[in-house]
Amino acid sequence: MRVLFTVSNWPGHWASMVPLGWALQAAGHEVNVLCTPCQTQPVSNAGLMPAPVLEAMDMTVRGRLHNFRMAEFGAWPFSELPPHPLTGKPLDSLDEFDMAAWSRENHDWAIGVTTRSSDAAVEFARRWLPDLVVHDLMSFEGPLIGKVLDIPALLQLWGPVGPDDEVPGAPPGASFVPTDPSGAFARYGVGEMGPHVYEHVIDPSPVSARPPLKAERLSVRHVPYNGPGARPPREESGSAGAPxxxxxxxxxxxxxxxxxxxxxxxxxxxxxxxxxxxxxxxxxxxxxxxxxxxxxxxxxxxxxxxxxxxxxxxxxxxxxxxxxxxxxxxxxxxxxxxxxxxxxxxxxxxxxxxxxxxxxxxxxxxxxxxxxxxxxxxxxxxxxxxxxxxxxxxxxxxxxxxxxxxxxxxxxxx
CATH class of the missing domain: 3.40.50.2000 (Glycogen Phosphorylase B;)
Structure with a gap:
């Protein structure tokens, strides 16, 4: 069986998928990981095979843009303003960044990024012909490939948060489901992106902390993967009985x-x-x-x-x-x-x-x-x-x- 992982450009979003990749490979199945170029080394370090064909906005910039919107919405929690979305430097006033102007000026660029990424994902999948897709919550390329190739696409959660949750404090309707600004689902004739595309969800959460799901839930034991590193030398702990x-x-x-x-x-x-x-x-x-x-x-x-x-x-x-x-x-x-x-x-x-x-x-x-x-x-x-x-x-x-x-x-x- 060929299994295609598609992941977003932040290791914390897909680290929970790594043990499943190991298990599939150990069982004799072939695993490829569609990713952005910046994830090539992290994916390789995890012992999986990267295919760095995707594109995406830098996650730090994306997060800062969200925080700036939260500040405009009146939901920023700190007394200090959020950092400048592009430079990361402290802001003295929200007037120092024009979100509306930036959005207008970068609209075509943003559409181009998602268009190229979705097309590259579908092109790779049509050549490699996977039997199954597993993706993280921030990757819309996974469910797109599943629909285009008519194969099962499974969302794997990174913890007790799912596609039916909403972003706390954000404007109504904000959720963790990625958007499809380039209209890739429509371009390939497979409907539109939304929570309904998730039919199977791999959930590592303990039962008492599970997120609500409308999709079929496949429970799995969470095997921690925290990236590469070495076991520290054995050292004596502090005072006896100290926490x-x-x-x-x-x-x-x-x-x-x-x-x-x-x-x-x-x-x-x-x-x-x-x-x-x-x-x-x-x-x-x-x-x-x-x-x-x-x-x-x-x-x-x-x-x-x-x-x-x-x-x-x-x-x-x-x-x-x-x-x-x-x-x-x-x-x-x-x-x-x-x-x-x-x-x-x-x-x-x-x-x-x-x-x-x-x-x-x-x-x-x-x-x-x-x-x-x-x-x-x-x-x-x-x-x-x-x-x-x-x-x-x-x-x-x-x-x-x-x-x-x-x-x-x-x-x-x-």
């Missing part, structure tokens, strides 16, 4: 929401005096920002790039930005979480985990040191949260493994 807290922050948050959203210094201040051993995982500009701040307080260690799933099982609490990779890794380990969410799917994910009792959800814009400290103290002392986290881990472990799902996909393709 161990892992702090991990997504590399995209500061770039999209601006420096005001970088909550790690606030988190470290909040943890001071609690007697906890604190492991901080950062990369890129966030790591440099933390290193420039000077020496860390006693008991706080800034870790080298280390896959999160290697550290979380030995922790008593994970603090993160509400991203699916962090949340699902902590769920798989049965560890309570504190999610300091900023927007988009982070808020949905944080809310679902909190609703299931395995986490506390605090808006980043309201998360001062006092609020963080109160949430951490509650999480470390409330046995109900630990019990809920273990229960959700058991729910995930009861789901079929990616290897077990392969036979179901083969039957669906046939």
């Amino acid at each position: 161990r807290v892992c702090v991990v922050w997504g590399t995209s948050v500061s770039g999209i929401y601006g420096p005001v959203s970088f909550a790690v210094p606030r988190i470290v201040r909040a943890l001071a005096g609690l007697g906890a051993e604190v492991l901080v995982l950062l990369a890129g500009a966030d790591r440099e920002r933390m290193e420039r701040a000077g020496a860390l307080p006693p008991g706080v260690r800034l870790m080298e790039r280390t896959p999160l799933h290697l550290l979380v099982p030995g922790c008593d609490l994970v603090i993160h930005h509400g991203g699916a990779g962090c949340a699902m890794t902590a769920l798989a380990a049965g560890v309570p979480q504190l999610a300091l969410y900023t927007g988009l799917d982070q808020e949905v994910i944080a809310g679902r985990l909190a609703g299931a009792g395995a986490a506390r959800a605090v808006p980043n814009a309201q998360a001062d040191a006092e609020a963080i400290r109160a949430a951490v103290t509650s999480l470390l002392t409330d046995p109900a949260c630990s019990s809920a986290a273990r229960r959700l881990r058991e729910e995930m472990e009861s789901q079929p493994t990616p290897a077990a799902l392969v036979s179901s996909l083969s039957a669906l393709a046939q």
